[in-house]
Amino acid sequence: MMPAISLSGVDVSFATPAGPFRALDKVALEVPDGRFCVLIGPSGCGKSTLLRVMADLQQPSNGSVSVFGRDPAAARRERRISFVFQDATLLPWRSVLDNVRLPLQVGGWSKLGRAHRDPAEMIALVGLAGRESALPHQLSGGQRQRVAIARALVTRPDILLMDEPFGALDEITRERLNEELLRIWQETRTTVVFVTHSLSEAAFLGQTIVVMGARPGRLTKVVSLDKDTSTHDIDRSSAEFFEITSALRTHLEEAERAAA
Numbered sequence: 001m002m003p004a005i006s007l008s009g010v011d012v013s014f015a016t017p018a019g020p021f022r023a024l025d026k027v028a029l030e031v032p033d034g035r036f037c038v039l040i041g042p043s044g045c046g047k048s049t050l051l052r053v054m055a056d057l058q059q060p061s062n063g064s065v066s067v068f069g070r071d072p073a074a075a076r077r078e079r080r081i082s083f084v085f086q087d088a089t090l091l092p093w094r095s096v097l098d099n100v101r102l103p104l105q106v107g108g109w110s111k112l113g114r115a116h117r118d119p120a121e122m123i124a125l126v127g128l129a130g131r132e133s134a135l136p137h138q139l140s141g142g143q144r145q146r147v148a149i150a151r152a153l154v155t156r157p158d159i160l161l162m163d164e165p166f167g168a169l170d171e172i173t174r175e176r177l178n179e180e181l182l183r184i185w186q187e188t189r190t191t192v193v194f195v196t197h198s199l200s201e202a203a204f205l206g207q208t209i210v211v212m213g214a215r216p217g218r219l220t221k222v223v224s225l226d227k228d229t230s231t232h233d234i235d236r237s238s239a240e241f242f243e244i245t246s247a248l249r250t251h252l253e254e255a256e257r258a259a260a
């Protein structure tokens with residue numbers, strides 16, 4: 001089956017006053033359609049840069065990228081890739097419903113002739129039914145991120161890229177949103193690439209966990225977990241969960257040692 005995302009030999013170099021800075025070095029990765037893939041790695045190892053390459057927001061200096069076998073620029077033009085960032089970036093003067101509708105009102109959406117999802121249904125999917133007319137300042141940080149997820153899904157994307165979406169939230173809210181996100185993913189079956197600094201978040205969410213090392217940014221380990229994806233009943237206090245988190249910590253420490 002055609003992978004959702006395929007990267008081969010991807011290098012990214014940035015021009016800096018001190019000369020070229022190599023942010024990514026020969027990154028090769030395939031993300032199968034419908035998979036929940038998590039990226040972890042030390043700060044500055046290139047996780048956000050890698051997401052930007054997948055979204056066609058950053059051109060690789062070398063290597064190739066394809067999205068469902070095609071140029072990622074086509075996927076971007078057709079709005080088949082959505083992004084969720086750490087900050088929900090909602091328009092403060094628009095209600096929840098109008099923020100979720102926004103992607104269908106801008107960027108030439110109507111000319112694409114693509115089917116979209118119902119904004120009200122997306123609001124219900126993220127657990128905010130009844131709050132459609134609220135303004136962003138009337139919501140908690142976790143609720144604002146729920147709106148950002150609803151807004152990202154309204155265009156029926158094939159791929160959802162999430163850059164530390166819950167990084168600014170307290171632990172309990174983050175855990176609840178992790179559970180909600182798994183439920184949403186199981187309902188929509190969108191391919192997800194999710195960046196986090198939290199090992200327990202990575203272990204909880206990921207089917208594939210990609211560990212990155214720094215200087216230059218590269219993949220050091222790809223861990224595939226044989227999770228039952230038909231349920232989201234993952235026990236964070238189980239021995240298995242502890243083992244996965246410990247193994248990820250070891251991989252991350254190895255990646256950090258190699259970059260030191």
Ligand SMILES: Nc1ncnc2c1ncn2[C@@H]1O[C@H](COP(=O)(O)OP(=O)(O)OP(=O)(O)O)[C@@H](O)[C@H]1O
Nearest residue numbers: 014015016021023042043044045046047048049050
């Ligand atoms: N436009 C740019 N010009 C120069 N250097 C850049 C540019 N964008 C990113 N970098 C550098 O590339 C490296 C990778 O950055 P990136 O933001 O992808 O890392 P990250 O792993 O997402 O970091 P963090 O976990 O701290 O968010 C960093 O060293 C960063 O300073």
